[in-house]
Amino acid sequence: METERFKRQLDIVDPDKYDFPIHILGVGGIGSWAALLLAKMGAQYITIYDEDKVEDHNVASQFFKESQLGELKTSALADNIEEHSGLIISTKDLEKEKEIEKGLVIIAIDSMEARWSKANLFAKKDLFIIDARMGGLQLEIYFQHANEYVSTLVPPLEVENDSCTGSSICFNCAVIGGLLANYVRKYADGERDKQEILFEFNDINLFKG
Secondary structure, X not given: XXXXXXXXXXXXXXXXXXXOOEEEEOOOOOHHHHHHHHHHHOOOXXXXXXXXXXXXXXXXXXXXXXXXXXXXXHHHHHHHHHHHHOXXXXXXXXXXXXXXXXXXXXXXXXXXHHHHHHHHHHOOOOOEEEEEEEEOOEXXXXXXXXXXXXXXXXXXXXXXXXXXXXXXXHHHHHHHHHHHHHHHHHHHOOOOOOEEEEEEOOOOEEEEO
16 A cells, blocks of 8 residues: 555554454444544455434534435445545445454444344354444443454343433544554454453543453
């Protein structure tokens, strides 16, 4: 890859190391920012999966424009990323996740039920998973091989749901997108040890496992 654009980051991240597929499941508050940052870091093989359309409340916290209301999130995000980075990324319907066989999977979906489904789908595949979860002013990230992913999940009935007016704020979305990009850097550098991060904005506390 031409490195002039990335010359100020080469001692931190070399784009040539991103020679593996990155699959981002869900491109809302978490996934849209993660995709943008990874593209700006030089990741070349990004595929995004979603089936939702851009709604008005998405504009406040996600990487979409008001002019994109009603568009599919995947196509709208792909356009935005090309505009901001020059990178053309792939888009697929969420059901195509069944075809994923290699690379890194970023799970940025909304529900615990859906995460259980992904755990069962990927458990026997040679994949690495980064799962990002967010609620209001709190975030969690889990970094592990697919066969260990189920250990991070809890029964859906034990999950406390945030109120619709307290579930998402732009700075939390941007921060978790940045942390995800850093974990992709770790993966590219060959780091595969299971890790987790819990962060709370109110107390500015970071818990790393």
